Amino acid sequence: MLKIENMSCGYDNKKVIKNLSIELEKGKLYGVIGINGCGKSTLLNAISSLIKYTGSIKLENKELKKLKIIDRAKEVSYLSQSIENNVDFTVYETVILYRYPMMKGLIRTPSQEDRETVESTLKKLNLLEFRDRKIKELSGGQKQRVFLAGAIVNEPKILLLDEPTNHLDIKYQIQTIELVKKIGKEKNIIVVAVLHDLNIVMKYVDKVLLLRKDEKYIFDDTDKVLKGFDIEDEYKFNIKRYMEDSYKIWV
Amino acid sequence: MFINSSKLKFIILISVLIVVIFLGVALGSVHIGLRDIIEIFKIKIFNLDMEIETPKYMSIIWQLRFPRVLVGILSGSALAVSGLLFQTILKNPIASPYTLGVSTGASIGVAIGVILGVSNFMLSVLGFTVSILVVGFILLVASLYDKSLSNVSIILIGMVTSLTLNGFLTLLILFAGESSGQIIYWQMGSLSLKTYKNFVDLLVVLVISVTYISFKHVELDILSFGEYEAKKIGLDVGKLKIIIIGVATLLTAVVVSLNGVIGFIGLVSPHIARKIFGSRHKLLIPGSIIIGSIILVSADMVARTVMQPSELPVGAITALMGGPFFGYVYLRKGKK
Numbered sequence: 271m272l273k274i275e276n277m278s279c280g281y282d283n284k285k286v287i288k289n290l291s292i293e294l295e296k297g298k299l300y301g302v303i304g305i306n307g308c309g310k311s312t313l314l315n316a317i318s319s320l321i322k323y324t325g326s327i328k329l330e331n332k333e334l335k336k337l338k339i340i341d342r343a344k345e346v347s348y349l350s351q352s353i354e355n356n357v358d359f360t361v362y363e364t365v366i367l368y369r370y371p372m373m374k375g376l377i378r379t380p381s382q383e384d385r386e387t388v389e390s391t392l393k394k395l396n397l398l399e400f401r402d403r404k405i406k407e408l409s410g411g412q413k414q415r416v417f418l419a420g421a422i423v424n425e426p427k428i429l430l431l432d433e434p435t436n437h438l439d440i441k442y443q444i445q446t447i448e449l450v451k452k453i454g455k456e457k458n459i460i461v462v463a464v465l466h467d468l469n470i471v472m473k474y475v476d477k478v479l480l481l482r483k484d485e486k487y488i489f490d491d492t493d494k495v496l497k498g499f500d501i502e503d504e505y506k507f508n509i510k511r512y513m514e515d516s517y518k519i520w521v
Numbered sequence: 522m523f524i525n526s527s528k529l530k531f532i533i534l535i536s537v538l539i540v541v542i543f544l545g546v547a548l549g550s551v552h553i554g555l556r557d558i559i560e561i562f563k564i565k566i567f568n569l570d571m572e573i574e575t576p577k578y579m580s581i582i583w584q585l586r587f588p589r590v591l592v593g594i595l596s597g598s599a600l601a602v603s604g605l606l607f608q609t610i611l612k613n614p615i616a617s618p619y620t621l622g623v624s625t626g627a628s629i630g631v632a633i634g635v636i637l638g639v640s641n642f643m644l645s646v647l648g649f650t651v652s653i654l655v656v657g658f659i660l661l662v663a664s665l666y667d668k669s670l671s672n673v674s675i676i677l678i679g680m681v682t683s684l685t686l687n688g689f690l691t692l693l694i695l696f697a698g699e700s701s702g703q704i705i706y707w708q709m710g711s712l713s714l715k716t717y718k719n720f721v722d723l724l725v726v727l728v729i730s731v732t733y734i735s736f737k738h739v740e741l742d743i744l745s746f747g748e749y750e751a752k753k754i755g756l757d758v759g760k761l762k763i764i765i766i767g768v769a770t771l772l773t774a775v776v777v778s779l780n781g782v783i784g785f786i787g788l789v790s791p792h793i794a795r796k797i798f799g800s801r802h803k804l805l806i807p808g809s810i811i812i813g814s815i816i817l818v819s820a821d822m823v824a825r826t827v828m829q830p831s832e833l834p835v836g837a838i839t840a841l842m843g844g845p846f847f848g849y850v851y852l853r854k855g856k857k
Contacts, residue, residue, distance in 0.1 A: 339757045353746060353750055359801070363742075370755055
């Protein structure tokens, strides 16, 4: 279980998130939503200890910011929006580098076990046919899957995803989110995804965190948050009517 | 197949290096035939009885050219590895061992030494010390200015410091009066008058440094994804950065304080290695080493032979060859 208590964080003295207290359980898919600039990515940065935070974020009673970088990387994986992918590595070479926290020895180099885990991860994400292709030659959707493979290859307890469906066509969007949900269940890990598409949130997410200015966040079951009053107020937009109207166009 | 093809590439490169080494020993103010060279090596290596007949050119080969070529190999290797490390760690394709003012620092140390009239050995010591101090100063200022020690801060403060120190160096050359020529000539870089002692000193530094960074090849690969991503993967980027910059600085400082400023090898060799071997440091480190050696030994050969009987500074040759070559590589890439 991940327990966030009175956590505040931000950049350069400007607190973006204030006094957040939530508890996340294993095996569930959590969605983080909110208007632009509300601190969605900031929250993921804080959980992965890439930025400083006050208060506490505890995974099974271990305070994440007190862990060494390498030990934190064993527990938390974070797939961010843009990754430098203009390097000359193949898919296999890329994914095995993400296995780094689990590599053993004073000089961390891949063991047989590490190599086998990479192979099985590639297989799980249907990437075996691209194994020896250079990542810079792949399409956006394929790259996304490669880095998703990287995010799970170290067998983390928490998987953080920042807009994992961005830049993907609709088929890949659905495939990705279904895959992520399946991985979370199978491996019994906590999955937290920043999402913009409220239809995807509605259909797949177990519980939603709606981030808002000043401590007024809402954390509840998906149905309750999306159909509640607050979300319309927050987005200053009649979401329900928009969805109903689009539905009418389609049928 | 991948492993086989890179093995083949290494075999080809090493063959080229061996040919270049032989040419380096054979060519010069007097050209010496392959048979004589082999004869001399046989005598020296198998300790044959010298009384039989001492071949001509024994001392030219054994006392002058061979140590010179050996120092060339190690200097080229050290500059190339150092360049590779700077390019990877600063994530900047035009970073070189001189980006952080190693050469300016060494030049200032040597200039001060020349003005004080110290021995050649002390000149190297001074050059080495001041260059290390300059890089230390840049890292210190960069870390005070920007706690995360970002690449932009390092490069910016490196450039500002280098520019300022260059002004200072100009003044020193002015104050040196009659000995100013010695400082200027030193800055051009030369491999002449190198000894086996120099070779052994370089060898010790190179072996220790390269062994260490070979242990870090996975970490260096991870850095290719950028600092932010590397941190997410679990690298202590700040610590690694300082250690790697330290090793790279040490390598260049040793070479520069011994030979003077030899440019472009640190910049060009890693690029050629990347073209041949890709992005993995497991291959890039040995690849850069061989390519750096080939370039420096051949450049030195050109420096010795092109304007016979006088000798050109090898730093001028590497710059003359390296500049256009680099332009060619980049402009061609842009065309695609």
